[in-house]
Amino acid sequence: MATVTSEQALGSLAANVHGSVLRPGDPAYDGARRIFNGMIDRRPRVIVQALGAGDVMQAVCFARENDLLIAVRGGGHNVAGHALCDDGMLIDLSRLRSVRIDPKRRVADADPGCNYTDFDLECQAHGLATTGGTVASTGIAGLTLGGGLGFLMGSYGLACDNVRSVDIVLADGRFMKASAEENADLYWAVRGGGGNFGVVTSFEFQLHPVGQLLGGMVIWPIQNGREALEVFRDVTMTGPDELSCAYAVVILPEMGKVALVAACYNGPATSGAPLIRPFQKVAKPLVDGIGPISYLEVQRLFAEIPFGLQNYWKGHFVREMPESEMDAVMDAGDAMTSEHSAILIEAPHGAASRMPDADAAYSQRDKRYNISALAIWEKDSNPQRHIQWALDFAARIEPLSG
Numbered sequence: 516m517a518t519v520t521s522e523q524a525l526g527s528l529a530a531n532v533h534g535s536v537l538r539p540g541d542p543a544y545d546g547a548r549r550i551f552n553g554m555i556d557r558r559p560r561v562i563v564q565a566l567g568a569g570d571v572m573q574a575v576c577f578a579r580e581n582d583l584l585i586a587v588r589g590g591g592h593n594v595a596g597h598a599l600c601d602d603g604m605l606i607d608l609s610r611l612r613s614v615r616i617d618p619k620r621r622v623a624d625a626d627p628g629c630n631y632t633d634f635d636l637e638c639q640a641h642g643l644a645t646t647g648g649t650v651a652s653t654g655i656a657g658l659t660l661g662g663g664l665g666f667l668m669g670s671y672g673l674a675c676d677n678v679r680s681v682d683i684v685l686a687d688g689r690f691m692k693a694s695a696e697e698n699a700d701l702y703w704a705v706r707g708g709g710g711n712f713g714v715v716t717s718f719e720f721q722l723h724p725v726g727q728l729l730g731g732m733v734i735w736p737i738q739n740g741r742e743a744l745e746v747f748r749d750v751t752m753t754g755p756d757e758l759s760c761a762y763a764v765v766i767l768p769e770m771g772k773v774a775l776v777a778a779c780y781n782g783p784a785t786s787g788a789p790l791i792r793p794f795q796k797v798a799k800p801l802v803d804g805i806g807p808i809s810y811l812e813v814q815r816l817f818a819e820i821p822f823g824l825q826n827y828w829k830g831h832f833v834r835e836m837p838e839s840e841m842d843a844v845m846d847a848g849d850a851m852t853s854e855h856s857a858i859l860i861e862a863p864h865g866a867a868s869r870m871p872d873a874d875a876a877y878s879q880r881d882k883r884y885n886i887s888a889l890a891i892w893e894k895d896s897n898p899q900r901h902i903q904w905a906l907d908f909a910a911r912i913e914p915l916s917g
């Protein structure tokens with residue numbers, strides 16, 4: 516007996532979309548189900564590589580009629596693997612990557628498959644930018660729907676705070692616009708509520724003039740990591756909106772285990788220099804890369820992490836960084852189980868913290884730090900040791916997350 520997703524049914528779906536319809540065995544199938552985290556190996560029954568909102572509407576209706584679970588893929592960076600499902604339908608948006616700028620209104624209309632290279636290049640061609648992820652290959656869609664921390668958040672809020680409107684296909688296949696004026700409840704939900712409310716097929720972002728900045732990285736031997744972390748805490752607790760910093764412990768091939776701060780001052784260098792100088796004065800940095808820098812260079816400070824490595828990330832948003840937490844960071848740095856792993860501390864502040872809780876679904880406005888253990892490794896017969904490292908670290912900082 517033919518199943519509901521028979522060849523005939525899939526053939527009629529393929530006839531109704533511009534994009535591709537892939538099924539297991541098709542040459543492009545395995546590439547299309549590949550996401551950032553190599554641990555996630557799921558096999559959808561069908562993949563629709565959408566080329567427009569119409570394709571998404573067709574795909575959603577088909578999945579409903581055929582009782583298929585839907586997963587939606589933007590940039591594919593979600594470490595938990597929410598962009599992939601077993602046996603259902605994957606709506607892959609990664610071929611939709613165009614960005615249209617209205618320089619007069621300072622607005623960008625961006626497709627949901629864009630990553631931050633696509634987005635930032637188009638915006639910066641007009642001297643514009645808005646808050647976005649700090650790794651170029653991260654998808655704008657999943658990042659924005661989840662909130663979106665980045666180097667401009669102190670000045671302009673989170674990525675989601677800069678969403679003026681979205682086009683969205685709902686679970687019943689209907690196409691809608693959501694903005695402050697139209698379907699305001701949906702507009703509230705997509706700004707921090709994740710990908711649970713429909714498939715966003717276009718984002719309209721508010722942009723801001725962003726010219727030359729002051730910033731870069733300062734890198735120390737891990738022995739100076741604790742001192743650097745104390746300075747990081749002091750600077751981030753007192754710094755102005757314009758200054759955003761992140762702290763990390765990583766292992767660099769040419770330097771071994773190091774602590775680093777990436778800093779970005781979104782304003783005149785003369786005002787930013789004294790604010791960043793405390794980092795430059797910590798011990799003897801291996802690298803002092805602070806200087807005039809473009810936004811595109813800031814967005815490349817953090818190296819790409821290749822797709823396909825094994826990833827288990829665990830962390831918490833916390834209100835403060837007492838001694839015990841700094842001890843936990845340094846201990847986890849000592850105990851790292853893989854050369855690819857990292858401890859990362861982001862510091863939401865300024866405009867990102869001031870937006871009233873009730874205005875959008877995002878829920879961590881009162882937290883000062885997002886502290887994570889990023890366990891990243893190549894395939895290993897004992898993956899549990901990497902996972903346990905991340906879990907142990909997260910357990911130590913969890914008491915501060917309430």
Ligand SMILES: Cc1cc2nc3c(=O)[nH]c(=O)nc-3n(C[C@H](O)[C@H](O)[C@H](O)COP(=O)(O)OP(=O)(O)OC[C@H]3O[C@@H](n4cnc5c(N)ncnc54)[C@H](O)[C@@H]3O)c2cc1C
Binds near residue numbers: 586598649713
């Ligand atoms: C290397 C790396 C760097 C990162 N850097 C940052 C950072 O600087 N700041 C930050 O805030 N976060 C950062 N993150 C976290 C990142 O924001 C999330 O992983 C985010 O989910 C990635 O979005 P994506 O589109 O690439 O992911 P995907 O895995 O494609 O999607 C993530 C989730 O959103 C849903 N989704 C995707 N597109 C749509 C859509 N159009 N409509 C509805 N739902 C959709 C998916 O179904 C899934 O549930 C980083 C993650 C990685 C791996």
